[in-house]
Amino acid sequence: MWKTIIRRLLLMIPQIIILSILIFIIADFMPGDPFTGMIDPNLDPAQLEAQREAFGFNDPLPVRYVRWAADALRGDFGRSFNYQQPVIAVIGGRMGNTIRLSLLSIILTYGIGLPLGILAGRYNESGLDKTILVYNFVSFAIPIFVLALLMVWIFGYNLNWFPSRGSISINANTTWEVWTSRLYHLLLPSITTAILGTTSIIQYLRSEIIDAKVSDYVKTARSKGVPIQKVYTKHIFRNASLPIASGFGFTIVSLFTGSIFIEQIFSYRGMGYLFLQSINTRDYSVIFVLVLFYGFLGLIGTLLSDLILMAVDPRIRID
Amino acid sequence: MSNKKKYSMLASTAAVAFILAACGNGDTADTDNGTDDNGATEEEVDEDANGNGETADDGPQPIEFETRVENEGEAIDGGTMSIGYVSDSPFTGIFSYELYSGNPDAIVMQYMMGALVGTDENYQYDDSGAATVEVDQETNLVTITLQDGVLWHDGEQVTAGDIAFTHEIIGHPDYPGVRYSSDMQSIVGMEAYKNGEADSIEGITVVDDLTLEIQYESVGVQMLQAGGGIWAYAAPRHYLEGIPVAELESSPEIRERPIGFGPFMIDNIVPGESVSYSRFEDYYRGTPNIERLELETVPSSTAVAAMENHQFDLFLSMPTDQYENFENIPGYSIVGRQENAYTYIGFKLGEWQGAQEDDEGNVTEPAQNVPNPDAKMANKNLRQAMAYAIDNDAVGARFYQGLRSRATSPIIPNFADYHADDLEGYPNDPERAMELLDEAGYEDTNGDGFRETPEGEELVINFASMSGGDVAEPISEYYMQSWRNIGLNVQLLDGRLHEFNSFYDRVEADDPNIDIYQGAWGTGSDPTPDGLYGRFAPFNYTRWATEENDAFMEDMLSDEGFDVEWRAGVFREWQEYFMEELPIIPTLFRNEVFPVNNRVGSYDITVGEDPDLDGVGIHTWYLTDEDRATE
Numbered sequence: 021m022w023k024t025i026i027r028r029l030l031l032m033i034p035q036i037i038i039l040s041i042l043i044f045i046i047a048d049f050m051p052g053d054p055f056t057g058m059i060d061p062n063l064d065p066a067q068l069e070a071q072r073e074a075f076g077f078n079d080p081l082p083v084r085y086v087r088w089a090a091d092a093l094r095g096d097f098g099r100s101f102n103y104q105q106p107v108i109a110v111i112g113g114r115m116g117n118t119i120r121l122s123l124l125s126i127i128l129t130y131g132i133g134l135p136l137g138i139l140a141g142r143y144n145e146s147g148l149d150k151t152i153l154v155y156n157f158v159s160f161a162i163p164i165f166v167l168a169l170l171m172v173w174i175f176g177y178n179l180n181w182f183p184s185r186g187s188i189s190i191n192a193n194t195t196w197e198v199w200t201s202r203l204y205h206l207l208l209p210s211i212t213t214a215i216l217g218t219t220s221i222i223q224y225l226r227s228e229i230i231d232a233k234v235s236d237y238v239k240t241a242r243s244k245g246v247p248i249q250k251v252y253t254k255h256i257f258r259n260a261s262l263p264i265a266s267g268f269g270f271t272i273v274s275l276f277t278g279s280i281f282i283e284q285i286f287s288y289r290g291m292g293y294l295f296l297q298s299i300n301t302r303d304y305s306v307i308f309v310l311v312l313f314y315g316f317l318g319l320i321g322t323l324l325s326d327l328i329l330m331a332v333d334p335r336i337r338i339d
Numbered sequence: 340m341s342n343k344k345k346y347s348m349l350a351s352t353a354a355v356a357f358i359l360a361a362c363g364n365g366d367t368a369d370t371d372n373g374t375d376d377n378g379a380t381e382e383e384v385d386e387d388a389n390g391n392g393e394t395a396d397d398g399p400q401p402i403e404f405e406t407r408v409e410n411e412g413e414a415i416d417g418g419t420m421s422i423g424y425v426s427d428s429p430f431t432g433i434f435s436y437e438l439y440s441g442n443p444d445a446i447v448m449q450y451m452m453g454a455l456v457g458t459d460e461n462y463q464y465d466d467s468g469a470a471t472v473e474v475d476q477e478t479n480l481v482t483i484t485l486q487d488g489v490l491w492h493d494g495e496q497v498t499a500g501d502i503a504f505t506h507e508i509i510g511h512p513d514y515p516g517v518r519y520s521s522d523m524q525s526i527v528g529m530e531a532y533k534n535g536e537a538d539s540i541e542g543i544t545v546v547d548d549l550t551l552e553i554q555y556e557s558v559g560v561q562m563l564q565a566g567g568g569i570w571a572y573a574a575p576r577h578y579l580e581g582i583p584v585a586e587l588e589s590s591p592e593i594r595e596r597p598i599g600f601g602p603f604m605i606d607n608i609v610p611g612e613s614v615s616y617s618r619f620e621d622y623y624r625g626t627p628n629i630e631r632l633e634l635e636t637v638p639s640s641t642a643v644a645a646m647e648n649h650q651f652d653l654f655l656s657m658p659t660d661q662y663e664n665f666e667n668i669p670g671y672s673i674v675g676r677q678e679n680a681y682t683y684i685g686f687k688l689g690e691w692q693g694a695q696e697d698d699e700g701n702v703t704e705p706a707q708n709v710p711n712p713d714a715k716m717a718n719k720n721l722r723q724a725m726a727y728a729i730d731n732d733a734v735g736a737r738f739y740q741g742l743r744s745r746a747t748s749p750i751i752p753n754f755a756d757y758h759a760d761d762l763e764g765y766p767n768d769p770e771r772a773m774e775l776l777d778e779a780g781y782e783d784t785n786g787d788g789f790r791e792t793p794e795g796e797e798l799v800i801n802f803a804s805m806s807g808g809d810v811a812e813p814i815s816e817y818y819m820q821s822w823r824n825i826g827l828n829v830q831l832l833d834g835r836l837h838e839f840n841s842f843y844d845r846v847e848a849d850d851p852n853i854d855i856y857q858g859a860w861g862t863g864s865d866p867t868p869d870g871l872y873g874r875f876a877p878f879n880y881t882r883w884a885t886e887e888n889d890a891f892m893e894d895m896l897s898d899e900g901f902d903v904e905w906r907a908g909v910f911r912e913w914q915e916y917f918m919e920e921l922p923i924i925p926t927l928f929r930n931e932v933f934p935v936n937n938r939v940g941s942y943d944i945t946v947g948e949d950p951d952l953d954g955v956g957i958h959t960w961y962l963t964d965e966d967r968a969t970e
Contacts, residue, residue: 102431104438104440104588105588106589176644184641186635287638289611300428
């Protein structure tokens, strides 16, 4: 197994390189550069040009790529033009916010999704099942930005239950205040993410459980006299959770990428917010690193999914 | 307040199109009255003109705003005032006038940095600040004299050395910012310092603790103007001296605990989100009334909702295209004033030519604008006709609910002495427009409903316009329709609106496909137009240049200009000439509005008002209630 993991990891290297080349080429198509719109009649064009030259915007694409890659290998991903700080510092400053948001979202997603899926599957065709299905269809159909806007509008502005923007209150001073304030700001965006994230979990779990209920091993277990509760926890749930487990790796990835919308709408200053900001202002160095990071997450997610699947399903062996 | 020399390109508005507040704007349907009658005959055009005239008359008129609001009530002791700064770009956190580049940082800084020199209603330096500036045109010497007793937040005195220090930062060989301007370079000895050949700047002399002399190669009259060339700022030398210049912008002394000599001190910063301030007891104008300030960035999409919820006492940069959604929210009064900016439609008249060099690499001719007499838009009648064809009164009233009004000159009215208020500009007059075209020989010779050039060739004018905001598209459509109504075939460049970056990329590069374009300039606080319309100005995107114009520019910058009245006269003549030549059509003057909660005792945004008057200087602000007013 370790051999497989190492092989998969090694395979990521050319994938990442190809991805980075693609990003470079596509970014080159974007009109403008960080200097567009930043003008001062006192700066003669030569000065502006000198700045462009200093930042290396004038070199041909391959030259820029090789320079960037060489620096990146040494751990230097360049400076953000917007923030006048190393890219790693800029992204690092936002990462905490995004990770907190993702973690809480994952917890809530599974916290809501698993019980609902199990209940719907176990009592299918009941009133409860139908209610859950309606919820499921609604959350499946509604786009993320619509739901997010509705949530801000209803719970943030009309009911005033939650803060409608930001990640922390300016008045939080003690450690306790800092963490409670952060949690308070996190709730609304992560509940929104969770509501949308539960769709596939509920759907898979429900149909798997319904299938399993009539399968032979369940009949055997029941006829042996195993209590119904135990059949569910020991037999059905374990089998039914396979597709969910395999999706877990992707869930983590989608939480990072999905947070782009959530962070924008909730004005939550995380990586997703930074990403949009950087695209608008052509902060290339930040864009590169973020896209690469998202790409890398995608690869890790696939690997993770395979590994999880392997762990929960003894029939699957990766060699 | 920061006085920026910086002209800025203005994007339309929000990049994100999520608007929370209801935005039912039935009025925009008004533009449709042209869309139905495509093959505009003269009669129909007349009707249309009348129709437009009527809607402009009975529609909303340009709104005159108060620049001061006063609310009754006893001042409470201290209190916390919250400021909502509406912006879709968060502040980056470089709290230094030498190093910052984005406007959001300047907004955050204005409460704590302190203004070194005050300005009057023309944005000219006066004696209302912590220091005064004297310009000696004979000896090219600028003297900055500080008041005694101006203190930094850590209790140290602000000295002439601190003003010298800010120059040393910008002149430093490792300085990473963009403020090393040509004015900086004209300080004697600056270049040697920049190149590392000298350890100090020869032309800057600290006479005593409170007096600084700066020797320039030459001084110009525009230097009397805030942002006109003198770098009137101070940086705390004792606080920042130990940090290498290259590392300043990432140092905690700039990013996390900056100090200034303004009325408030920074308490706490949540990067990109919010800042809290507490009052500086030893502020040189007197201890501020308010105890704490809190400033938070609010995305433009939720600004109105934040106002409906009374979340802030004062809103900065409130988006004007949502005005009708917030004009009547109870609990707030709205003050407004004209923005230092105007919208315009430019005609591409030539090309930018790089510097010409001979074989030895000597510059034989500097880089400059070279007009092309055969350019598509080179005919003055054509340009004037296009100006008469559009009804900017209606655009201001209808699309902007009266918050914008028809521009009459490239010098905004805020420069009271320089703005030619007797100019009428180009009011809507389609008949006059058609006369002008007929006169110049633009006639429809092949019967397709559109006019051809005097040479009989087909005339298609490509119009570049920016996307962004709700009204960008309808306004462009309206303009094109108005031009079609006088028989001009105007098409959107590539059939669509263009995003800010690509728009200016193409305009700047003189893309031959662009004939006319709609842009906007922020003017800063110096009215001198040579940076935008001079022969050698790269930002003169129309590439217009004439000898008469050169002469005007020369006069404006000449020593005679120290006679302000004479100079204002030159400005007036120039505006008249400019509006006749019309390389651009100034289309709209813009208002900015500030909603103020009714518990704020008084708030005054009058340009050049005495800072010690209630409501003007930040230290004079006071609250009349513990809780925000809701009605």
